[in-house]
Amino acid sequence: MTRILIVEDDLDLIETYTDLLTMHDHEVHSAIRLEEAFEVLEEVSPQIIMLDLQLPGARAALLAEFVQTAKRISGASIIIVSGHPEMMSSAGLLDAVDLVLVKPVHNPDLLSFVDRMIKMQPASAAHRG
Amino acid sequence: MSLQDDPHTALVGMLRQMGHDMRVPLNTILSTADMLHEGMYDPLTPRQKKAVDRLQRNSQRLLAMLDDFLTTIKANAGDLTLKPERFDPRALVEAAAEKVRPFAADKGLTLRASTGAAVPARLLGDEKAITRALLALLWNAVAYTAAGEVALLAEWTADAAWTVAIRDTGRGITEDERPHLFEPFWRGEERPQIPTASAGLGLPLARALCEAMGGRLMLETTSAEGSTFRLYLPLSRAEDA
Numbered sequence: 001m002t003r004i005l006i007v008e009d010d011l012d013l014i015e016t017y018t019d020l021l022t023m024h025d026h027e028v029h030s031a032i033r034l035e036e037a038f039e040v041l042e043e044v045s046p047q048i049i050m051l052d053l054q055l056p057g058a059r060a061a062l063l064a065e066f067v068q069t070a071k072r073i074s075g076a077s078i079i080i081v082s083g084h085p086e087m088m089s090s091a092g093l094l095d096a097v098d099l100v101l102v103k104p105v106h107n108p109d110l111l112s113f114v115d116r117m118i119k120m121q122p123a124s125a126a127h128r129g
Numbered sequence: 130m131s132l133q134d135d136p137h138t139a140l141v142g143m144l145r146q147m148g149h150d151m152r153v154p155l156n157t158i159l160s161t162a163d164m165l166h167e168g169m170y171d172p173l174t175p176r177q178k179k180a181v182d183r184l185q186r187n188s189q190r191l192l193a194m195l196d197d198f199l200t201t202i203k204a205n206a207g208d209l210t211l212k213p214e215r216f217d218p219r220a221l222v223e224a225a226a227e228k229v230r231p232f233a234a235d236k237g238l239t240l241r242a243s244t245g246a247a248v249p250a251r252l253l254g255d256e257k258a259i260t261r262a263l264l265a266l267l268w269n270a271v272a273y274t275a276a277g278e279v280a281l282l283a284e285w286t287a288d289a290a291w292t293v294a295i296r297d298t299g300r301g302i303t304e305d306e307r308p309h310l311f312e313p314f315w316r317g318e319e320r321p322q323i324p325t326a327s328a329g330l331g332l333p334l335a336r337a338l339c340e341a342m343g344g345r346l347m348l349e350t351t352s353a354e355g356s357t358f359r360l361y362l363p364l365s366r367a368e369d370a
Contacts, residue, residue, distance in 0.1 A: 012183045019180065 002118050005046035006030040007037040007066075008081070009055050017050065020107055026114065034058045034066055041066075045074040048117055051097075053082040060092060067096045077117040081105060141202060148199040155195070159188045197330045200261070201313060204337035209258070211342060215367040216256040218291060219244045222283050225260055229267045238271060239278040247285040251367035254291075258338050259362065262346070265335040266295045266358055272331075274299040277355070290344075290363045298355040302348065310348060311336050335360070 004021055008014050009032045018028045029044050031037035034055055040046075049070055053063065070076045078097040080088060085100050099113060132139045162184040164170065173181065203209045226242035233240040263281075270279040277298025284292050302310065309315040314329035332346075339346040344362035351357070 012187055015179075015183060 002026045002048060002114060003044055003046045004028050004114065005037065005040055005044065005049045005076070007034065007049065007055065008032065008052045010052075017110075020110070021114070024111055032056075034062055037066060038069065041070055041073055046070075046076050047074065047121065048079060048114060049076045050079050050081050053080060053084060053087045064092055064096065067093060071096070075121070077121060079113065079117065141206060145199065145202055148195055148202070151195055152192075155188060155192055159185070159192070162188060194330070197265075197334050201330060201334045201337050204334075204341040207341070209338075209341045211255040211258060213253050213255055215251050215253060216259075217250065218248055218252050218283060219250075221256060221260060222263070222281060222293065225263045225267060226281055228264065229271055232268075233271045233279060236271065236274075237276065238274055240267075240271070240281075241278060242281040243283070245282070245284040248283055248291065249285065249366040249368075252291060252364045253367045254362065254364045255342065258342060262335040262338040262360060263293065263295075265331040265338075266346075266360065269331040269335075270295050270297040270299070270356075270358075273297070274355075286361075288363075289366075290361055292362070293360045294349065294357050295360070296355060296357040301353045302351040302356055307348065307351075 004026050006014055006017050006028060008017070008030065011032070014030045014032070018030065021028045029040050029046065031040050032055075034057070037049075041049075051063075051067070055063075067078055070078060077099070080093070080097050080100045081103060082088075082100070083103040085102050088094055088097075088100060098117060101110070101113070162181055165173065166178065166181045166185060200209065222242050222244055226240055230240045267279065267281065274297045279298075280294075280296045282294045282296070284294075286292050311333050313333045316329050336346040339360055339362065342362055344360065346358065346360050349357040349359045
């Protein structure tokens with residue numbers, strides 16, 4: 001079981017990802033704002049974070065701070081899931097994240113990337129928390 | 130018209146065609162989701178029903194975006210067919226406010242609507258287009274206001290026009306943001322705080338509709354205490370027509 005944090009402001013999309021990932025035995029947490037995501041990060045120490053780029057009140061500097069904090073706290077792999085991946089460069093995140101997926105993401109692709117990310121993580125990160 | 134001869138006209142034509150063609154697969158998705166929801170194939174479990182609800186809700190959202198997109202293109206091209214009829218401006222303002230009020234209340238906002246005594250009882254105009262412009266402005270005001278209220282005030286001007294002020298207590302619009310306000314899909318860094326069907330198209334759609342009806346839409350005032358948009362439509366009194 002992998003602990004996954006979804007940071008996304010579309011509630012229907014959160015529900016959809018949650019259904020898919022829990023049906024495949026992952027533990028899913030979610031946050032609709034970055035401020036909330038910082039708190040969940042501390043609480044659950046996720047192994048993978050699926051992060052949308054266009055969040056309410058999420059300016060580039062805050063996104064970068066969130067990614068750095070996530071790496072420091074739990075060593076989580078960061079997957080950007082966005083409809084506008086070109087925003088990555090302006091947010092200065094290009095070198096800081098592990099994977100970029102463009103919405104819509106096909107279910108088999110998402111599941112396979114999650115598995116691959118976990119296999120690539122050092123054992124200490126995968127078993128933390 | 131080819132892309133080489135007149136790229137702008139050709140691109141607008143392609144976008145319109147694409148918009149219309151997208152309705153076909155969307156129709157299949159919506160109809161199939163409806164049938165699934167009604168249990169026409171097999172009865173659904175509550176969990177399955179919830180998933181189908183998501184399908185229906187998001188297909189409707191896509192359809193609304195498509196409608197806003199096509200209407201904006203048509204209105205800008207001077208190609209919108211308007212159907213002026215007698216309508217009750219007080220009832221229109223109330224109905225628009227009523228539609229958005231529950232979403233405002235969810236955010237803890239008050240939504241007030243009023244019509245001045247000088248506004249005629251009946252006006253002549255395309256009620257559907259006017260409602261759509263007003264709703265787009267209301268959604269926008271509610272979406273970008275974190276606390277306080279949104280107020281709608283309709284009046285009749287000295288030069289015989291119907292005007293509606295939409296005032297919010299949002300954070301205001303900065304100098305840098307102002308030139309982009311009416312650009313399609315421009316949202317700035319601040320994201321709306323409720324999901325809106327026409328995210329990124331509300332203000333351009335409202336302005337395009339107003340101008341297609343011979344009117345105007347402008348940002349009247351803005352400060353850190355809020356903003357006021359004003360819609361101005363030169364409509365005839367129904368009894369004068």
